[in-house]
Amino acid sequence: MGRSPPSSSSNQIGLKRGPWTHEEDHKLVSFITKHGYGSWRSLPVLAGLNRCGKSCRLRWANYLRPDIKRGKFSQQEQQVILDLHSILGNKWSVIASHLPGRTDNEIKNFWNTHLKKRLIKMGLDPVTHMPAIYDNTLSAHHLPPPNLENFLLFHLPTLKQQLEALQMATLQEYLQLPQLPPPPFTPTFHLQYDRNMSGPYANLPDLEVFGASDDPTWTAVSGDQNGASMWVSSSSSNAPSPLPPVEANSESESAPLTDELMFNDYSLFSDIDP
């Protein structure tokens, strides 16, 4: 796999490009294991590799690093990517920092080949994560949504606006309270359905933000005038608990109308996956 070495005169003369061989991999791993990596520029010469430092860094970072987790992305990892992408956009390195063992390149590829297509199939704009088939004015010609999926498509813009307002409020609160550590990453919001609602559309504007948790890595940090609070991770590491204390949906079960509904819980749409 990979690409062939293009015949470019802009490349450093004589340096090999294209797919790495086992021998090259072995040289790179051996060298870094013994000496670490200080200067990528000088590393290839010291390691006996006929590659540029940039190529060595990429090979190490995206493939050879021992802590790289390979294999399929779990449902939880996919949810984290979707959540963070809805807030951060294409900040792959930031997203990768919240998925231990995953590289930015891997996440970017997974997004482009799977998640982006899934959003489009769901009728969501992969850039804004907003419904692409409804306008935001909810004008009169729109019929009531016939099911939960369509409800979510219908109401996501409003929900997202409310959550973004809460997000800003929280960040401002952090700025005003220097005794609190800064949030290790942009807060992710979870919503909870009213368990007593009688039908899929009853009390929908009253979706409430989560209340209490036993998980110490997540903290309710703020409330709005309606008493709603939200979770942010209180972990100071770069690998925070990826989800607030909500039972993640298992990969096997599709979860229509669960009591606990995560914002942008795209797993609800697993039935329309390719």
Next chain:
DNA sequence: AAACGCCTCAACCGCATCCCT
């Protein structure tokens, strides 16, 4: 079995940012 087309993902490019002098 062969041909074709689509999909995946490792690796590249170019620009942005960081860091040192």
Next chain:
DNA sequence: TAGGGATGCGGTTGAGGCGTT
């Protein structure tokens, strides 16, 4: 503060895999 080199990041490419006809 400016300049230049090193490193990081996001977008793009294209060989090889795989499914379909």
